[in-house]
Amino acid sequence: MRKCYGLLGVFLAITSSTYAMAAAAPQPLMPLKEQAQAAELSAQFLGRFSYRPIPLDDALSAKILDRFIKSLDPDRMIFLQADIDGFMANSTKIDDAIKQGDLHIPFSIFNVYDQRIIERMNYARSLLKQNFDFSVKEDYSFLRDKSPWFQSEAERDDFWRKRVKGDWLRLKLTGKTDAAIRDILDKRYQSSLERVSKYKSDDVFQSFMDAFTNSVDPHTDYFGARASAEFDISMKLSLVGIGAVLQERNDYTTIRELIAGGPAQLSGKLAVGDRIVGVGQGEDGPIKEVVGMRLDEIVQMIRGTKDSVVRLDILPAEAGPEGIHRVISLTRDKISLDKQAAKKTILSVKDGDATRKIGVITLPAFYEDFEARMNGDKDYKSASRDVAKLLGELKQENADGVVIDLRNNGGGSLTEAVDLTGLFIGKGPVVQQRGADGAVKVERDDLPAPAWTGPVDVLINRGSASASEIFAAAIQDYGRGLIIGEPSFGKGTVQTVVNLDQVANNNKPKFGELKLTIAQFFRVNGGTTQLRGVTPDITLPGLYDPKTFGETSYENALPWTQIKPVTYTPVGTIAARLPQLQRLHEERVRSDPDFQRFIDDIAELQALREKGVVSLNETERKNELAAQASRLKARQKIDDGVDLGNDDGMQSDERSLSADIALETARKNAKDVLLNEAAAILADDIGLQKQ
Structure with a gap:
């Protein structure tokens, strides 16, 4: 969840004159005693209580070190092969170091990283003194995550020359003068130098613990004090x-x-x-x-x-x-934080001679104020309570049907997923949980009658995970409504948060919290959403690349499996209507210019991703931009939220505040062709059911 008031990755840059003296290395960061103790206690907990315990041995040690290095330099543009060779000499020592309360290995690696960043930024700033030749035909490869590490300083310097040249060309193509470009880029690189000086021991420890916990399980995490506070805020809203x-x-x-x-x-x-x-x-x-x-x-x-x-x-x-x-x-x-809570809108959709009022409830997360609920607060904040209120309002407004928009809803409270499902199916089993001991527990909703008995569809995408998948799967298994969109994330595991300070009986917080996987959830039909996710009844195109995003992108993800189904009674069936709904959908989008533009934009975006290189020749880039502008003009392109053009070469904090806010507003107000089509599909279904 990315919010400006929780930002950790952007820091103040103290004003300095252009081409100031090269920055010196900051004081090396050292681990704190309580950090080593927290790591050791976390290792004990993970070894005993994880759903799939993995021994902290030499094999896991190598994975932790590899993940830690990758977190620092994911695109392999900072370290040399010689650095990596030196780091990997300790690849089988991390496990023993954690057990012995010694974190000097990851801290020493981070200190080398600090030094390399300073070297790179100083070199980048030095390049700004020269002029670049943009008539030369050469490319800059910006996808290096699978490339070999640089073998020499000269090889790395040549890459960074191209990177700086690429930054310069992006700004040049927007009409900026050489003087303005030098000023913008010098401040940008200086800001990166300032960021290095702001790193603290907690940052290194958090990065290392992320590598450690994620090597055990993709969804096991460590929260330092501040990360824990942000997590609580995201749940309480x-x-x-x-x-x-x-x-x-x-x-x-x-x-x-x-x-x-x-x-x-x-x-x-x-x-x-x-x-x-x-x-x-x-x-x-x-x-x-x-x-x-x-x-x-x-x-x-x-x-x-x-x-x-x-x-x-x-x-x-x-x-x-x-x-x-x-x-x-x-x-x-x-x-x-009401902007992050459930909200509703109403769309008017033509269905032949009729106009359907389709209510849309957008739910960004399955939030719940655990503490307020436990304390008996009658007005505690929760996703299901907010949605119940919105459903009541839609009833009063005579909505014909409801779309539950769960796109990019990464989950949250399991209880809220169960309660939200009950609003549509009433009393009955919703999801099964299997613990590490193999025991299966069925989570049920006890609502005597559903809050909404009218037509409902669920819109998902690759970013819909965990609790979102529980809800969508239950709606699908009960035949309660259509699932529309992309296959979901594929996270079929359950986590709990352990306060390490409570475990250690600390009077003051110093160890943080551990979020660890304790169970796997299964649908009422016995299948699991793990790895495969929820498969939509009607598929819509999406922006995500499944190779790099989703459960299948994790090399240590749990496999798909199934258990016995639970006894449940479907409340409806869509199988008979689905072929006709699919046909109506295909006919409509085939003649919908907005939808076809969206498909074209996705294809172009994917082509850019796969290309992985950009020309540093000014003429070639101008021709590319002209061709793109011509295509957009010929299509009378609407803003569909897919950002393919109008590159100003600037980072967010380099634009004026008003310009940056205007850009953000335009993206929020972009035409949502997928939501419009989901509403149209529901309108079709309402028409078929009336027949």
Whole structure:
């Protein structure tokens, strides 16, 4: 889940003169005692309680090291083969090191990575002093994840020369002058150098633990304190703060959005574009300057306990660097992240002479405020409760049918998946769980009657995983509605979160949390969504490449299997109508120019992915852009959300804030041809059922 206020990968770049002195290496990072203890405790837990325990031995050690190196340099553009040879000399020592509480191996590798990044960015900046010859015919290969490691400094330098040349050409083709290009790229590479200086021991440990846990199981994870807090927020859809989305831009922590109803918006004292240069606690606590600090650290300073006061030193959006500051006080409050909650819309769909009102409920995640529910809070936040409310509203609005849009819903609470299914099937079994001991437990919903008895379809894609697949599979098995879209992710495992500090009886948090796989879930028909996912009844094209995204992309994924079906009573059947629905769908999209454009755009996007290289010859690139512009003009292209053109060569924080927000808004408002077709298919089904 990527949000500006949770961003870890972007840091402030302290303003410096162009072509400043080459950056020196930062102090080497060293592991902390509690990190070694957390790794050792995690290893003990994984060895005893995982669904598929894997011994921490030399074989796993090699996998952990390989994954850790890959996480640092996934495209093989930083390290040399000599670096890799040196790292792999320790490939069978990671297991013993973890057991002995020694994390010096991964930290030493990360420190080499730091040094290599500094070398690369200094070299990239040095190249900006020269001029590039764009009449030469040469290519830049940007897909290197399966390429050999560089054998020499000269080979690596030539690659980076092409990379910088490619960055330059992208900006040149947008009409920017050489001086402007030098300034943009120098700041970009300097920002990467600044990022290195901001890394902390926690970052290295988190990366290493990701490599360790993911080597055991693709969905086993480690959460440090901050990652754990972000996970809790994503499940609760709430936090305590001021209600502002922050982003780092041009050396400042900048307000990108004010959340409606939050203290920041209600105060009237802040505006989009304002910059936070200092933070103070309480009515009279000292204000600490935050220019140059990491965004996640600033966020933690601004968040706090409900009804407490935070003071912000603000540089207004319209002011220059030497402008007049103002200090404001805000009282922190609970902020509901309503944009990430379920929401509804109504689409009008023509079906012959009739017009169908199709309700669409978009559910981004299966969220649930566990703590509030356990404490007996009657108004606790949950996905199923929100959807139940929306279904009630759609009834009042006389909707003819409902599409549940689960695209890119990566899952969440198992309880919520069961409860949501009950809204459509009522009382009955929803999913089976098999634990590590082989015992099978059936999860049932006890709702006496469904909340929605009308027609329903479920729209999924490759990003629909876990709880989304439980819900879609149950709807399909019960014959309750059509499943439309791409085959889903294929995650058929169940995880639980263990607080390591509670296990160790720590008074203060220091070990973090472990999310480990404890069971595998199975459909009521006995099959599993593991690896294969949910197969749609009617397939729509999608943007994802199944070779690189989904359960099948993991080399250590559990295999597909099945168990005995549970006794259940289907509430309907679609088999008889499916051939006609498929025919109506094919006839409609064949003559739908928007849908055909979408298919063409996907094909072009896939071709670009597979090509993997880009020409560094200016004439060739101009011809490519002209041909693309000509195709788009001839087709009178609509914005369908597939980004194929209009490349400005800029990164998000290099554009003006207004331009970046406008681009984001345009993408959100792009025509959703897949949702429109899903609604049309449901309208067809309603018509057939009425007949």
